[in-house]
Amino acid sequence: MLSLGSVGAKSTKPSFVSYVTPEVSFHAALYLRCEVEFCSANPILKYTQDDLSQRGVFGTLFCTNFRITFISDEKSQEETTKTFKNKLYGENDIPLMFVDHIYGVYDEKRKLITGALVKNKYPSKIIIHCKDLRVFQFCLTYTKEEDAKKIFQGIAHHCLEEKSLKCVFAFSYTGTPSPGTDISPCREMQRKRETILFDSPEDWTQEMKRTKANCRLVTENENFELSQRLPKYFVIPSALGDLFSYQGKGFPIWCWSHYSGCALFKASLPPVTQEDGDFQKHFDIMINAVAHNYLYSAKTEDLSESLPTIQDIQQSYNKFKQFFLIENSTDFWLSDMKWFSSLESSGWLDIIRQCLQKAVEVVECLEKDNTNVLITEEEGTDLCCVISSLVQIMLDPYYRTLMGFQSLVQKEWVAGCHAFLDRCNHLHQKDKECYSPVFLLFLECVWQLVQQHSPAFQFSETYLTVLSDSVHMPVFSTFLFNSAHHRESVLKAESPLAQSSPLSCPTVWDWSVQFDSKAQNYFFNPLYSEKVKHEKAVRKPHKLKHQRQLSLPSTAFKTPFKKGFFKDETDSLKKMLRVKRLSRWMGSPDSTAAISREFYESWQQRPLDYHGLLLPCLDGPAVRVWMQRYLRWIPEVHILGGGSVAVMTKLMELLSQVQDLKRVLEQRDSSQAAKPDHRPYIQHRLLSFGSSGRLPSSFPFAYSRNRSFKPIIPTGLMQCLMLTDSLASQEDEASSFVSLV
Amino acid sequence: MEESDSVESLCSSTTTRSDRSSGTRVSDTELRSKGRAIEKVYKDPSKGELPLLPEEHVQDSAKDVTYICPFIGPVRGSLSVTNYRLFFRCTDREPVFGLDLPLGVLSRVEKIGAATSRGDVSYGLACKDMRNLRFVHKEPEDSLKKSVFEVLMKFAFPVSNNMSLFAFEYKQVFPENGWKVYDPLAEYKRQGLPNESWRISKVNDHYELCDSYPAALVVPVTITDEELRRVSSFRAKGRIPVLSWIHPESQAAVVRASQPMVGQNGRRCKEDEKLLQAIMDANAQSHKMFIFDARPSVNAAANKMKGGGYESEDAYQNAELVFLDIHNIHVMRESLRKLKEVVYPNIEDSHWLSNLESTHWLEHIKLILAGALRIADKVESGKTSVVVHCSDGWDRTPQLTSLALIMLDSHYRTIRGFQILLEKEWLSFGHRFQQRVGHGDKNHTDADRSPIFLQFIDCVWQMTRQFPAAFEFNEYFLITILDHLYSCLFGTFLCNSEQQRLKEEVPKHTVSLWSFVNSQLEEFVNPLYVGYPSHVLFPTVGIRHLQLWVTYYIRWNPRMRPQEPVHQRYKELLAKRAELQKRVEELQREAANRTASSSSERAGSPTRSITPVQTFV
Numbered sequence A: 001m002l003s004l005g006s007v008g009a010k011s012t013k014p015s016f017v018s019y020v021t022p023e024v025s026f027h028a029a030l031y032l033r034c035e036v037e038f039c040s041a042n043p044i045l046k047y048t049q050d051d052l053s054q055r056g057v058f059g060t061l062f063c064t065n066f067r068i069t070f071i072s073d074e075k076s077q078e079e080t081t082k083t084f085k086n087k088l089y090g091e092n093d094i095p096l097m098f099v100d101h102i103y104g105v106y107d108e109k110r111k112l113i114t115g116a117l118v119k120n121k122y123p124s125k126i127i128i129h130c131k132d133l134r135v136f137q138f139c140l141t142y143t144k145e146e147d148a149k150k151i152f153q154g155i156a157h158h159c160l161e162e163k164s165l166k167c168v169f170a171f172s173y174t175g176t177p178s179p180g181t182d183i184s185p186c187r188e189m190q191r192k193r194e195t196i197l198f199d200s201p202e203d204w205t206q207e208m209k210r211t212k213a214n215c216r217l218v219t220e221n222e223n224f225e226l227s228q229r230l231p232k233y234f235v236i237p238s239a240l241g242d243l244f245s246y247q248g249k250g251f252p253i254w255c256w257s258h259y260s261g262c263a264l265f266k267a268s269l270p271p272v273t274q275e276d277g278d279f280q281k282h283f284d285i286m287i288n289a290v291a292h293n294y295l296y297s298a299k300t301e302d303l304s305e306s307l308p309t310i311q312d313i314q315q316s317y318n319k320f321k322q323f324f325l326i327e328n329s330t331d332f333w334l335s336d337m338k339w340f341s342s343l344e345s346s347g348w349l350d351i352i353r354q355c356l357q358k359a360v361e362v363v364e365c366l367e368k369d370n371t372n373v374l375i376t377e378e379e380g381t382d383l384c385c386v387i388s389s390l391v392q393i394m395l396d397p398y399y400r401t402l403m404g405f406q407s408l409v410q411k412e413w414v415a416g417c418h419a420f421l422d423r424c425n426h427l428h429q430k431d432k433e434c435y436s437p438v439f440l441l442f443l444e445c446v447w448q449l450v451q452q453h454s455p456a457f458q459f460s461e462t463y464l465t466v467l468s469d470s471v472h473m474p475v476f477s478t479f480l481f482n483s484a485h486h487r488e489s490v491l492k493a494e495s496p497l498a499q500s501s502p503l504s505c506p507t508v509w510d511w512s513v514q515f516d517s518k519a520q521n522y523f524f525n526p527l528y529s530e531k532v533k534h535e536k537a538v539r540k541p542h543k544l545k546h547q548r549q550l551s552l553p554s555t556a557f558k559t560p561f562k563k564g565f566f567k568d569e570t571d572s573l574k575k576m577l578r579v580k581r582l583s584r585w586m587g588s589p590d591s592t593a594a595i596s597r598e599f600y601e602s603w604q605q606r607p608l609d610y611h612g613l614l615l616p617c618l619d620g621p622a623v624r625v626w627m628q629r630y631l632r633w634i635p636e637v638h639i640l641g642g643g644s645v646a647v648m649t650k651l652m653e654l655l656s657q658v659q660d661l662k663r664v665l666e667q668r669d670s671s672q673a674a675k676p677d678h679r680p681y682i683q684h685r686l687l688s689f690g691s692s693g694r695l696p697s698s699f700p701f702a703y704s705r706n707r708s709f710k711p712i713i714p715t716g717l718m719q720c721l722m723l724t725d726s727l728a729s730q731e732d733e734a735s736s737f738v739s740l741v
Numbered sequence B: 001m002e003e004s005d006s007v008e009s010l011c012s013s014t015t016t017r018s019d020r021s022s023g024t025r026v027s028d029t030e031l032r033s034k035g036r037a038i039e040k041v042y043k044d045p046s047k048g049e050l051p052l053l054p055e056e057h058v059q060d061s062a063k064d065v066t067y068i069c070p071f072i073g074p075v076r077g078s079l080s081v082t083n084y085r086l087f088f089r090c091t092d093r094e095p096v097f098g099l100d101l102p103l104g105v106l107s108r109v110e111k112i113g114a115a116t117s118r119g120d121v122s123y124g125l126a127c128k129d130m131r132n133l134r135f136v137h138k139e140p141e142d143s144l145k146k147s148v149f150e151v152l153m154k155f156a157f158p159v160s161n162n163m164s165l166f167a168f169e170y171k172q173v174f175p176e177n178g179w180k181v182y183d184p185l186a187e188y189k190r191q192g193l194p195n196e197s198w199r200i201s202k203v204n205d206h207y208e209l210c211d212s213y214p215a216a217l218v219v220p221v222t223i224t225d226e227e228l229r230r231v232s233s234f235r236a237k238g239r240i241p242v243l244s245w246i247h248p249e250s251q252a253a254v255v256r257a258s259q260p261m262v263g264q265n266g267r268r269c270k271e272d273e274k275l276l277q278a279i280m281d282a283n284a285q286s287h288k289m290f291i292f293d294a295r296p297s298v299n300a301a302a303n304k305m306k307g308g309g310y311e312s313e314d315a316y317q318n319a320e321l322v323f324l325d326i327h328n329i330h331v332m333r334e335s336l337r338k339l340k341e342v343v344y345p346n347i348e349d350s351h352w353l354s355n356l357e358s359t360h361w362l363e364h365i366k367l368i369l370a371g372a373l374r375i376a377d378k379v380e381s382g383k384t385s386v387v388v389h390c391s392d393g394w395d396r397t398p399q400l401t402s403l404a405l406i407m408l409d410s411h412y413r414t415i416r417g418f419q420i421l422l423e424k425e426w427l428s429f430g431h432r433f434q435q436r437v438g439h440g441d442k443n444h445t446d447a448d449r450s451p452i453f454l455q456f457i458d459c460v461w462q463m464t465r466q467f468p469a470a471f472e473f474n475e476y477f478l479i480t481i482l483d484h485l486y487s488c489l490f491g492t493f494l495c496n497s498e499q500q501r502l503k504e505e506v507p508k509h510t511v512s513l514w515s516f517v518n519s520q521l522e523e524f525v526n527p528l529y530v531g532y533p534s535h536v537l538f539p540t541v542g543i544r545h546l547q548l549w550v551t552y553y554i555r556w557n558p559r560m561r562p563q564e565p566v567h568q569r570y571k572e573l574l575a576k577r578a579e580l581q582k583r584v585e586e587l588q589r590e591a592a593n594r595t596a597s598s599s600s601e602r603a604g605s606p607t608r609s610i611t612p613v614q615t616f617v
Helices: A004-008 A145-160 A169-175 A185-189 A201-211 A276-292 A310-322 A329-337 A339-346 A348-367 A383-395 A402-414 A420-424 A438-452 A461-470 A484-493 A517-523 A534-538 A542-551 A570-576 A589-605 A627-631 A644-668 A736-740 B003-020 B028-034 B036-041 B148-156 B184-190 B225-234 B270-281 B297-306 B329-343 B349-359 B361-380 B396-408 B415-428 B433-438 B452-466 B475-487 B498-503 B513-518 B566-596 B605-609
Strands: A037-047 A056-064 A067-072 A093-095 A099-106 A109-112 A125-130 A135-139 A215-218 A234-237 A253-257 A263-268 A297-302 A372-377 A578-581 B058-069 B073-082 B085-090 B098-102 B106-112 B120-127 B132-138 B198-201 B217-220 B242-246 B253-256 B289-293 B319-323 B385-389
Touching (some): A037 A145, A056 A135, A201 A234, A201 A253, A263 A348, A276 A372, A297 A348, A329 A339, A339 A348, A348 A383, A348 A589, A461 A627, B058 B148, B073 B132, B073 B148, B184 B415, B217 B270, B242 B396, B270 B289, B270 B385, B289 B361, B349 B361, B361 B385, B396 B415, B433 B475, B452 B475, B475 B513
Parallel strands (some): A297 A372, A297 A578, B253 B385, B289 B319
Antiparallel strands (some): A037 A056, A067 A093, A215 A234, B085 B098, B120 B132, B217 B242
């Protein structure tokens, strides 16, 4: 976009229309491995989003099996100036899976393009709304009719039509030789602290050891004989009996153990059918098993009862994102007027609040009451994942490190069988029932925590934003499948040689595929207050435990252990059992709020420990819009020389100075065989921002529209505040009557 | 009490009030962190062991008073009233809970309802700083004895009771004299004035031309004092167009005035026309000028009925008139009242955003910022001079000019520069602080009260949010200014004009807020300050980037309070930065030494010392 300012000043009509075959101009080096061009058209006018004057840049529009890309006729100098560049796609690239909606403008009327419209005439202008909230506008009227038609139909076909998983670019991309061999420098540097993928029994054993869990690892599902919806390996309460006898029903799956011994479990719970008795019996078995884990107490919470459904989440997000898909300045200033009530009407922030609230309730059960908690929902892989991951982030500082967070996503979401393919609707299926941005909702909740307690997190807001974009990158296997079974069977089937090892796709955690190490620096939060001892950072702070228990006296019912208690039959066990339904036990929603309010307040009164329990403030003004993600492409809100980036770059500069010097000294010290530094090697070297005051607030995403430095004067202020109030027409100064005296 | 002690207690009391909001909760840890000052404070209020300021005296105290806290419920304790503040300390609750507020923040003290059978009476205290307090206590059995609240009412509204404000009694000596911060001639000199086009006129030396203007006025050299006198009869309240600021390069000027007295008949004044032409001519870069009328055009037109109005384009050729649609003081007062309803005491979470929108507070902020942005843009990008006025030129006009000046001139973004800006644009040019705030006046329904200055500080805060490294001062500085706007401890915000302040000898008899502030600057420094000297700041005025100033408006709500007070966090950051910088220097020195003496035995120590590179802030 950098060149746009100068280009924009040119005439809006093409003085020269090039009919050179586009293939020639499309430089081969721009293709990713195995990227195949479908069609192209030239000249296409790409509108710049800046203003009303509908200026733009001429160039060629291509559609490939990976992306839609626009290559400007002008030579752009942008590439040299960017420090935060995605290697896989640039500013003018739209990976096909990023496309959310396409609109066509026919005779000044904007229509949503669906399959039916494609066959008719092509529009004069196409508007593409992306899932990362970019908006592209291309004018087709300058190119030859057949080219225009071809490119329009091509784009519409490849972006909107339902397709099979095989067509996803990842399979062509990995199908080529030597994908797995490129051991990137990034992986090299992260060797010590790699993301745990939770795809082997060892990972789970290690995790149980880390949290001192007393549960049983299940390996019986290695070949998905128990269930195709369950992970390959998982952990269950040790009290649960033979799994094969419960086939088809949910199991309480272990998520995490609190240092006190109580643990969080999740389970899928099919809606209650006619055979209520059977259901109740199974439910009791599950509860007993969970309660057996620690102190014979358990609480359950049916998330589908107390939280919005995945359809609610989808609808709310659909409304919400519209406020950020701004096509021109007029729209922007119009929507600015009713901004707050619009936000509220979408309900998105309220859903975020509800999820965080529920997570706090669960945290309270674990931390304050020391009871086991079982959260359930129909599938057990949507809101269960949201709540269980949030609970773990609030309670366990390990998950607030970058590697810890990635491991958590692997554990709860990827290995935990969240149906990414369906929920993200990667294949543009018409059946919209299963589409829902559940994972994004989770990232939103995490962002709220990061925003409120920045020093507690090793990763930055930028990291979360990039992760939310990467969900739609059709190159990684991480977010491409519905379950572990799905992943394994597809990768096996797609393997180029039938008998050989299954296809291997890169995981999203290999950030070097997308960013060079310099850009990866932006993933780290310079405000992070690291534990002084590196070894201990992974574990929970032992010394604090005792204090924390004292400061929040457990109100839990604690039975003294009777000898031989375990031999007693379930009768006596049931007597002892303190099974409560979280929501019902808490009574009306009002009192729930009041109780967790108290919990928050008592936490708030203690000195803040960034490596201890972390709770979010959920009052109205505290839950905010994720500005970076949603406003980064809207030039009207970019603050040149301002925003949090000004603070971040300043801190990073300072830290880099210190680290540079430290490194220099270390190198000189060859005699000193110091213990190796376990911290990921962060090279805090940025461009020397002589002009750091002039970075736009959208940095590192969108760059300034042009280098000219002009304020954005709002339009339509006249309509802004029409007060019919009598006060408005009242005399300006009450004192004017004094002059009459 | 020793002097050093009292300085300390003053600091701690203000810190407590503005940041810790003693209005709600003082936890154990807080008391501990506060250190000696507070321990000493709450020994026994009834015995007068309060952290009294010089000349502060306990007037009355009462035990068995119940404070109905909207957040934690009723709290029993004892209440003391001095000639400066109200103290409440709970006696039956752990952690210790205290309340310490200057009487100046009270806008209303009312008995609520009749005494109950148990002889309890309830009092409501409405405050100017976004909170309401409620107390219940027994009516004294001895009917001759005054209730503590009657004493409170007397000292809360000294002006209404023919007493002087506490500022006139308070005699603290600070190392610096804040009354010397602003010297108009020095400030104009900094701007390069007088020069070949502008002179400093003494026509208002005795406030005869305009009693609400300062003595020193900058006007075009081509206009004589006699002509200025004629202009003054044409401008409302005699507030003639005078220069506020001049661009160092383009010579484009920001000029402020009040409305022209055009009236229904379209009166003209050739001296006024000449003056505006002279202002335009003083800037060779442009043959045009802009007149920004802060009002909505409807209101500006309505003013013609009362003899006022706006410049017609016939009379003022080459001048373009722009209306900025900012509403009057009554609308702003109402908006703040609604805001208080929405944020205090409880916030309705699910309707928070629409409730906030219904107050229109942020929309007003947006309009003011947008107006200032347009002014700054015309001066900076358009290189044109501008004239800014509203009706009388003392409310919306200083809001706009001072915000535009902050955008244009980095000097005003420093702590001292900001003080100069307030002294100049607000105090010397006669923003009617006494009327707008109503110091010591019990007439809380006075229609002249309006949160105009608060609104300006809010706009500045919005800019500090958008440009976190461009301002030398921090949020705590702004909150401190607002707290002492109401406290009546310092003389700075007393009276309506420069003339009144001189007449009352305010600088002689009171202490300036800047004396206090400048004697402990480190509290108010923004550690992130870079101070781009030549940068013009153009903020984004979209409502998406405006936020409610939670740490000011909702600071009494314990749930909304950051666990570490904001300025504490800033200070830590500042200390961290100093530490890091020291380390960098140390390492550099060490590195230099090392190159000198190639191999040394004392290796390792630097690595150890700088392990926690990731900072704690």
